[in-house]
Amino acid sequence: MDRIAAPSVIAFIGLGQMGLPMVANLLSAGFVVRGFDLSEKAREEAAQLGAVACASPAEAAEGAAAVITMLPNGSIVRDVLLGQGAVAAAMTKGAVVIDMSSSAPTDTKALSNDLAELGLSLVDAPVSGGRARAVSGDLSVMVGGDAAVIDAVVPVLEPMSAKIFRTGAIGTGHAMKAINNYVSGAGAVAAMEGVILGKAFGLDGDTMVDILNVSTGRNNTTEAKMKQFVLSEAYNSGFSLGLMAKDIGIAEGLANELKLDLGALAETSARWREADATLDGGADHTEMYRYLNSKAT
Ligand code: NAD
Numbered sequence: 001m002d003r004i005a006a007p008s009v010i011a012f013i014g015l016g017q018m019g020l021p022m023v024a025n026l027l028s029a030g031f032v033v034r035g036f037d038l039s040e041k042a043r044e045e046a047a048q049l050g051a052v053a054c055a056s057p058a059e060a061a062e063g064a065a066a067v068i069t070m071l072p073n074g075s076i077v078r079d080v081l082l083g084q085g086a087v088a089a090a091m092t093k094g095a096v097v098i099d100m101s102s103s104a105p106t107d108t109k110a111l112s113n114d115l116a117e118l119g120l121s122l123v124d125a126p127v128s129g130g131r132a133r134a135v136s137g138d139l140s141v142m143v144g145g146d147a148a149v150i151d152a153v154v155p156v157l158e159p160m161s162a163k164i165f166r167t168g169a170i171g172t173g174h175a176m177k178a179i180n181n182y183v184s185g186a187g188a189v190a191a192m193e194g195v196i197l198g199k200a201f202g203l204d205g206d207t208m209v210d211i212l213n214v215s216t217g218r219n220n221t222t223e224a225k226m227k228q229f230v231l232s233e234a235y236n237s238g239f240s241l242g243l244m245a246k247d248i249g250i251a252e253g254l255a256n257e258l259k260l261d262l263g264a265l266a267e268t269s270a271r272w273r274e275a276d277a278t279l280d281g282g283a284d285h286t287e288m289y290r291y292l293n294s295k296a297t
Contacts, residue, residue, distance in 0.1 A: 001121075001152040004065045004096070006030030010156060011060040012051070013080055013087070014070035014101065015042035017238045018127070021134040022070060022100070022160045024049050028137075029159035036060040058090035066096045066156055073246055074103030074174075078111055093119040098153055100141075102126045102178065102243070104250045105171035106257060112145070112170045121149045124170060125157060126177035131238030138162035144173035175254060181247035186268045187219035191226060192289045196296050205231045229286040237286050244285040245272040 004010075007030050012023050015037035026033050027050045035046035036057045047053040054060040057080050061067050067087060069077045077099050081087045091097075097120060099108065105124070112122040123145035133139050141161045143150050150166060157164055167173050194217065198208045209231070212222040229237045252269040255262045275291035276283075 011064035019070040057085040105174040124173040178250040182251040188221040191221040245276040
Protein backbone atom coordinates (compact mmCIF):
# COMPACT_ATOMS: atom_id res chain seq x y z
CA MET A 1 0.00 0.00 0.00
CA ASP A 2 1.32 3.49 -0.91
CA ARG A 3 2.18 5.94 1.84
CA ILE A 4 -0.52 8.57 2.32
CA ALA A 5 1.55 11.75 2.24
CA ALA A 6 0.61 15.46 2.03
CA PRO A 7 -1.17 16.92 0.09
CA SER A 8 -3.49 13.87 0.10
CA VAL A 9 -7.13 14.39 1.05
CA ILE A 10 -8.05 13.32 4.59
CA ALA A 11 -11.64 13.17 5.85
CA PHE A 12 -11.94 14.04 9.55
CA ILE A 13 -15.15 13.16 11.38
CA GLY A 14 -15.60 14.43 14.94
CA LEU A 15 -14.42 18.00 15.41
CA GLY A 16 -14.58 18.26 19.21
CA GLN A 17 -12.04 19.08 21.94
CA MET A 18 -9.48 16.80 20.31
CA GLY A 19 -10.57 16.74 16.67
CA LEU A 20 -10.28 20.46 15.92
CA PRO A 21 -6.66 20.90 17.06
CA MET A 22 -5.72 17.65 15.30
CA VAL A 23 -7.23 19.03 12.09
CA ALA A 24 -5.19 22.21 12.55
CA ASN A 25 -1.98 20.17 12.69
CA LEU A 26 -2.91 18.13 9.58
CA LEU A 27 -3.58 21.37 7.69
CA SER A 28 -0.24 22.82 8.82
CA ALA A 29 1.47 19.72 7.43
CA GLY A 30 -0.09 20.35 4.00
CA PHE A 31 -2.95 17.81 3.95
CA VAL A 32 -6.31 18.76 2.46
CA VAL A 33 -8.88 18.13 5.20
CA ARG A 34 -12.60 17.57 4.61
CA GLY A 35 -14.34 17.80 7.99
CA PHE A 36 -17.71 16.85 9.42
CA ASP A 37 -19.32 17.10 12.86
CA LEU A 38 -22.96 17.09 13.93
CA SER A 39 -22.31 20.50 15.51
CA GLU A 40 -22.60 23.41 13.09
CA LYS A 41 -20.32 25.50 15.33
CA ALA A 42 -17.61 22.85 15.10
CA ARG A 43 -17.94 22.75 11.30
CA GLU A 44 -17.59 26.54 11.17
CA GLU A 45 -14.50 26.41 13.37
CA ALA A 46 -12.96 23.76 11.08
CA ALA A 47 -13.65 25.98 8.06
CA GLN A 48 -11.96 28.90 9.81
CA LEU A 49 -8.88 26.72 10.26
CA GLY A 50 -8.84 26.05 6.50
CA ALA A 51 -10.64 22.70 6.27
CA VAL A 52 -13.48 22.02 3.83
CA ALA A 53 -16.62 21.87 5.99
CA CYS A 54 -18.93 19.16 4.62
CA ALA A 55 -22.68 18.72 5.00
CA SER A 56 -22.51 15.00 5.83
CA PRO A 57 -19.88 12.43 6.85
CA ALA A 58 -20.31 10.68 3.48
CA GLU A 59 -19.59 13.94 1.65
CA ALA A 60 -16.42 14.37 3.73
CA ALA A 61 -15.26 10.89 2.74
CA GLU A 62 -15.53 11.48 -1.01
CA GLY A 63 -12.11 11.23 -2.64
CA ALA A 64 -10.30 10.83 0.69
CA ALA A 65 -7.27 8.55 0.95
CA ALA A 66 -7.98 8.13 4.66
CA VAL A 67 -10.97 8.78 6.90
CA ILE A 68 -10.12 9.68 10.50
CA THR A 69 -12.81 9.24 13.15
CA MET A 70 -12.43 11.12 16.46
CA LEU A 71 -15.83 10.40 17.97
CA PRO A 72 -17.14 9.75 21.49
CA ASN A 73 -17.24 5.94 21.22
CA GLY A 74 -17.04 2.92 18.93
CA SER A 75 -20.80 2.52 18.50
CA ILE A 76 -20.94 5.99 16.97
CA VAL A 77 -17.91 5.18 14.81
CA ARG A 78 -19.71 2.07 13.46
CA ASP A 79 -22.89 4.05 12.83
CA VAL A 80 -20.98 6.77 10.97
CA LEU A 81 -19.13 4.22 8.82
CA LEU A 82 -21.69 1.48 8.17
CA GLY A 83 -25.00 2.84 9.47
CA GLN A 84 -26.66 6.22 9.10
CA GLY A 85 -23.44 8.02 8.16
CA ALA A 86 -22.91 5.77 5.11
CA VAL A 87 -19.24 6.72 5.00
CA ALA A 88 -17.97 3.28 3.91
CA ALA A 89 -20.21 3.36 0.84
CA ALA A 90 -18.80 6.76 -0.14
CA MET A 91 -15.14 5.77 0.33
CA THR A 92 -12.78 4.98 -2.50
CA LYS A 93 -11.88 1.25 -2.61
CA GLY A 94 -8.50 0.73 -0.96
CA ALA A 95 -8.88 3.76 1.31
CA VAL A 96 -8.12 3.45 5.03
CA VAL A 97 -10.18 4.22 8.11
CA ILE A 98 -8.12 5.43 11.08
CA ASP A 99 -10.20 5.26 14.26
CA MET A 100 -8.46 7.62 16.69
CA SER A 101 -11.40 7.56 19.11
CA SER A 102 -11.12 5.54 22.32
CA SER A 103 -13.31 2.63 21.21
CA ALA A 104 -13.85 -0.90 22.56
CA PRO A 105 -11.25 -3.33 21.14
CA THR A 106 -13.52 -6.32 20.51
CA ASP A 107 -15.95 -4.12 18.55
CA THR A 108 -12.97 -2.80 16.59
CA LYS A 109 -12.04 -6.32 15.47
CA ALA A 110 -15.60 -6.90 14.22
CA LEU A 111 -15.62 -3.52 12.46
CA SER A 112 -12.35 -4.37 10.74
CA ASN A 113 -13.84 -7.60 9.33
CA ASP A 114 -16.96 -5.79 8.11
CA LEU A 115 -14.90 -3.06 6.41
CA ALA A 116 -12.56 -5.64 4.82
CA GLU A 117 -15.57 -7.17 3.06
CA LEU A 118 -16.06 -3.78 1.38
CA GLY A 119 -12.39 -3.53 0.37
CA LEU A 120 -11.56 -1.02 3.12
CA SER A 121 -8.81 -1.23 5.76
CA LEU A 122 -9.01 -0.16 9.40
CA VAL A 123 -6.33 0.73 11.92
CA ASP A 124 -7.09 1.70 15.51
CA ALA A 125 -4.95 4.66 16.53
CA PRO A 126 -6.23 6.12 19.82
CA VAL A 127 -4.26 8.87 21.50
CA SER A 128 -3.14 10.04 24.91
CA GLY A 129 -2.05 13.49 26.01
CA GLY A 130 -5.28 15.44 26.22
CA ARG A 131 -6.28 18.64 24.51
CA ALA A 132 -3.01 20.45 25.35
CA ARG A 133 -0.92 17.91 23.47
CA ALA A 134 -3.50 17.72 20.66
CA VAL A 135 -2.88 21.46 20.20
CA SER A 136 0.92 21.16 20.27
CA GLY A 137 0.89 18.08 18.01
CA ASP A 138 2.59 15.98 20.69
CA LEU A 139 0.06 13.20 21.28
CA SER A 140 1.12 9.64 22.01
CA VAL A 141 -0.52 7.37 19.45
CA MET A 142 -0.94 3.62 19.91
CA VAL A 143 -1.64 1.89 16.61
CA GLY A 144 -3.01 -1.57 15.98
CA GLY A 145 -3.58 -3.27 12.64
CA ASP A 146 -1.89 -4.68 9.59
CA ALA A 147 1.78 -3.55 9.42
CA ALA A 148 1.59 -2.48 5.75
CA VAL A 149 -1.51 -0.37 6.42
CA ILE A 150 0.16 1.24 9.42
CA ASP A 151 3.24 2.02 7.27
CA ALA A 152 0.91 3.78 4.81
CA VAL A 153 -0.76 5.97 7.44
CA VAL A 154 2.31 6.95 9.48
CA PRO A 155 2.73 10.23 7.49
CA VAL A 156 -0.86 11.13 8.44
CA LEU A 157 -0.29 10.41 12.14
CA GLU A 158 3.06 12.18 12.39
CA PRO A 159 1.81 15.82 12.31
CA MET A 160 -0.44 15.06 15.31
CA SER A 161 1.97 13.09 17.44
CA ALA A 162 5.30 13.02 19.22
CA LYS A 163 5.40 9.25 19.56
CA ILE A 164 3.78 6.48 17.54
CA PHE A 165 3.70 3.04 19.20
CA ARG A 166 2.86 -0.08 17.18
CA THR A 167 0.89 -2.28 19.57
CA GLY A 168 0.21 -5.31 17.34
CA ALA A 169 -2.96 -6.70 15.73
CA ILE A 170 -6.16 -4.74 15.13
CA GLY A 171 -7.81 -3.71 18.43
CA THR A 172 -4.60 -3.68 20.48
CA GLY A 173 -4.34 0.12 20.26
CA HIS A 174 -7.84 0.45 21.67
CA ALA A 175 -7.11 -2.13 24.38
CA MET A 176 -3.95 -0.25 25.38
CA LYS A 177 -5.81 3.06 25.51
CA ALA A 178 -8.51 1.63 27.80
CA ILE A 179 -5.81 0.15 30.06
CA ASN A 180 -4.01 3.50 30.18
CA ASN A 181 -7.17 5.31 31.20
CA TYR A 182 -7.91 2.72 33.88
CA VAL A 183 -4.45 3.32 35.37
CA SER A 184 -4.88 7.08 34.99
CA GLY A 185 -8.41 7.03 36.46
CA ALA A 186 -7.35 4.89 39.42
CA GLY A 187 -4.45 7.29 40.06
CA ALA A 188 -6.82 10.23 39.90
CA VAL A 189 -9.14 8.71 42.51
CA ALA A 190 -6.19 7.94 44.80
CA ALA A 191 -4.74 11.46 44.46
CA MET A 192 -8.11 13.12 45.03
CA GLU A 193 -9.07 10.98 48.03
CA GLY A 194 -5.58 11.58 49.46
CA VAL A 195 -6.06 15.33 49.28
CA ILE A 196 -9.58 15.10 50.74
CA LEU A 197 -8.18 13.05 53.63
CA GLY A 198 -5.26 15.42 54.24
CA LYS A 199 -7.42 18.53 54.16
CA ALA A 200 -9.80 16.98 56.70
CA PHE A 201 -6.81 16.58 59.03
CA GLY A 202 -5.75 20.20 58.48
CA LEU A 203 -3.09 19.86 55.78
CA ASP A 204 -2.93 22.51 53.06
CA GLY A 205 -3.95 21.27 49.57
CA ASP A 206 -1.21 23.04 47.60
CA THR A 207 1.44 21.91 50.08
CA MET A 208 0.24 18.32 49.80
CA VAL A 209 0.48 18.41 46.00
CA ASP A 210 3.99 19.93 46.19
CA ILE A 211 5.08 17.08 48.46
CA LEU A 212 3.39 14.35 46.40
CA ASN A 213 5.08 15.70 43.26
CA VAL A 214 8.57 15.12 44.69
CA SER A 215 7.60 11.89 46.44
CA THR A 216 6.62 8.37 45.45
CA GLY A 217 2.91 9.23 45.39
CA ARG A 218 3.19 11.44 42.33
CA ASN A 219 1.21 10.65 39.19
CA ASN A 220 -0.31 12.48 36.24
CA THR A 221 -3.17 13.79 38.37
CA THR A 222 -0.87 15.23 41.05
CA GLU A 223 1.44 16.73 38.42
CA ALA A 224 -0.94 17.98 35.75
CA LYS A 225 -4.41 18.20 37.26
CA MET A 226 -4.65 18.82 41.02
CA LYS A 227 -3.44 22.42 41.15
CA GLN A 228 -4.35 23.32 37.57
CA PHE A 229 -7.97 22.16 37.52
CA VAL A 230 -9.04 20.85 40.94
CA LEU A 231 -7.68 23.07 43.74
CA SER A 232 -8.14 26.09 41.45
CA GLU A 233 -11.75 24.91 40.96
CA ALA A 234 -11.34 25.65 37.22
CA TYR A 235 -12.49 22.12 36.27
CA ASN A 236 -11.79 22.75 32.57
CA SER A 237 -9.14 20.20 31.47
CA GLY A 238 -11.03 19.49 28.21
CA PHE A 239 -11.69 15.78 28.89
CA SER A 240 -15.20 14.98 30.03
CA LEU A 241 -16.05 12.77 32.96
CA GLY A 242 -18.44 10.76 30.80
CA LEU A 243 -15.63 9.84 28.37
CA MET A 244 -13.32 8.78 31.23
CA ALA A 245 -16.09 6.60 32.70
CA LYS A 246 -16.62 5.08 29.24
CA ASP A 247 -12.91 4.29 28.84
CA ILE A 248 -12.58 2.59 32.23
CA GLY A 249 -15.80 0.69 31.47
CA ILE A 250 -14.13 -0.58 28.27
CA ALA A 251 -11.19 -1.89 30.32
CA GLU A 252 -13.62 -3.53 32.75
CA GLY A 253 -15.57 -5.08 29.86
CA LEU A 254 -12.35 -6.45 28.39
CA ALA A 255 -11.41 -8.03 31.75
CA ASN A 256 -14.85 -9.65 31.90
CA GLU A 257 -14.53 -10.97 28.34
CA LEU A 258 -11.16 -12.46 29.26
CA LYS A 259 -12.61 -13.83 32.53
CA LEU A 260 -10.10 -11.95 34.68
CA ASP A 261 -11.11 -11.06 38.23
CA LEU A 262 -9.55 -7.60 38.70
CA GLY A 263 -11.04 -6.07 41.84
CA ALA A 264 -9.44 -2.63 41.73
CA LEU A 265 -10.50 -2.21 38.09
CA ALA A 266 -14.12 -3.10 38.95
CA GLU A 267 -14.03 -0.72 41.94
CA THR A 268 -12.48 2.15 39.94
CA SER A 269 -14.97 1.67 37.11
CA ALA A 270 -17.88 1.73 39.57
CA ARG A 271 -16.63 5.01 41.13
CA TRP A 272 -16.40 6.75 37.73
CA ARG A 273 -19.76 5.33 36.60
CA GLU A 274 -21.46 6.61 39.78
CA ALA A 275 -19.85 10.04 39.40
CA ASP A 276 -21.02 10.17 35.77
CA ALA A 277 -24.57 9.34 36.84
CA THR A 278 -24.48 11.92 39.66
CA LEU A 279 -22.81 15.00 38.12
CA ASP A 280 -24.11 17.13 35.24
CA GLY A 281 -23.85 15.67 31.73
CA GLY A 282 -21.09 18.04 30.66
CA ALA A 283 -18.86 17.64 33.75
CA ASP A 284 -15.10 17.70 33.26
CA HIS A 285 -13.34 14.56 34.50
CA THR A 286 -11.46 16.63 37.11
CA GLU A 287 -14.86 17.22 38.76
CA MET A 288 -14.46 13.68 40.08
CA TYR A 289 -13.00 15.52 43.10
CA ARG A 290 -16.34 17.22 43.74
CA TYR A 291 -18.11 13.87 43.63
CA LEU A 292 -15.58 12.13 45.91
CA ASN A 293 -15.67 15.06 48.33
CA SER A 294 -19.45 15.03 48.58
CA LYS A 295 -19.45 11.26 49.03
CA ALA A 296 -16.80 11.48 51.76
CA THR A 297 -18.46 14.11 53.91
P1 NAD B 1 -15.84 15.78 22.25
O1 NAD B 1 -17.14 15.39 22.86
O2 NAD B 1 -15.26 17.11 22.55
O3 NAD B 1 -15.93 15.65 20.65
C1 NAD B 1 -16.66 14.64 20.00
C2 NAD B 1 -17.31 15.28 18.78
O4 NAD B 1 -18.01 14.26 18.05
C3 NAD B 1 -18.35 16.36 19.14
O5 NAD B 1 -18.00 17.58 18.51
C4 NAD B 1 -19.67 15.79 18.62
O6 NAD B 1 -20.54 16.77 18.11
C5 NAD B 1 -19.18 14.87 17.54
N1 NAD B 1 -20.13 13.81 17.18
C6 NAD B 1 -20.82 13.01 18.01
N2 NAD B 1 -21.56 12.14 17.28
C7 NAD B 1 -21.31 12.41 15.97
C8 NAD B 1 -21.76 11.86 14.76
N3 NAD B 1 -22.64 10.85 14.72
N4 NAD B 1 -21.30 12.39 13.60
C9 NAD B 1 -20.42 13.43 13.61
N5 NAD B 1 -19.95 13.99 14.74
C10 NAD B 1 -20.40 13.48 15.91
O7 NAD B 1 -14.83 14.61 22.62
P2 NAD B 1 -13.23 14.64 22.61
O8 NAD B 1 -12.77 15.02 23.97
O9 NAD B 1 -12.75 15.36 21.41
O10 NAD B 1 -12.94 13.07 22.45
C11 NAD B 1 -13.06 12.38 21.21
C12 NAD B 1 -12.52 10.97 21.39
O11 NAD B 1 -11.16 11.04 21.82
C13 NAD B 1 -13.25 10.17 22.47
O12 NAD B 1 -13.33 8.81 22.08
C14 NAD B 1 -12.38 10.34 23.70
O13 NAD B 1 -12.53 9.29 24.63
C15 NAD B 1 -11.00 10.39 23.07
N6 NAD B 1 -9.95 11.14 23.81
C16 NAD B 1 -10.21 12.35 24.39
C17 NAD B 1 -9.18 13.02 25.05
C18 NAD B 1 -9.38 14.36 25.73
O14 NAD B 1 -8.50 14.77 26.53
N7 NAD B 1 -10.45 15.11 25.46
C19 NAD B 1 -7.91 12.47 25.11
C20 NAD B 1 -7.66 11.25 24.48
C21 NAD B 1 -8.71 10.59 23.84
